[in-house]
Amino acid sequence: MEIPAVRKGAKTKLFGVILIFLATLDGMLSWRGGIEISDFYLFLFAAGVFLFAVGAIRQAHDID
Numbered sequence: 001m002e003i004p005a006v007r008k009g010a011k012t013k014l015f016g017v018i019l020i021f022l023a024t025l026d027g028m029l030s031w032r033g034g035i036e037i038s039d040f041y042l043f044l045f046a047a048g049v050f051l052f053a054v055g056a057i058r059q060a061h062d063i064d
Contacts, residue, residue, distance in 0.1 A: 007059055009056065
């Protein structure tokens with residue numbers, strides 16, 4: 001039984017999704033607590049979207 005290889009970009013996409021969720025949850029908790037949402041959460045969200053896009057592009061070019 002052979003284990004299939006991980007496609008390129010899968011880890012990058014997963015890390016991007018994790019950053020998006022983290023930024024969204026942290027931002028909502030700060031907003032709910034009455035604390036001003038800092039630029040750090042926006043940076044995390046943007047970095048997550050960027051990493052997700054890079055992973056998607058790498059996966060699209062890996063289809064052989």
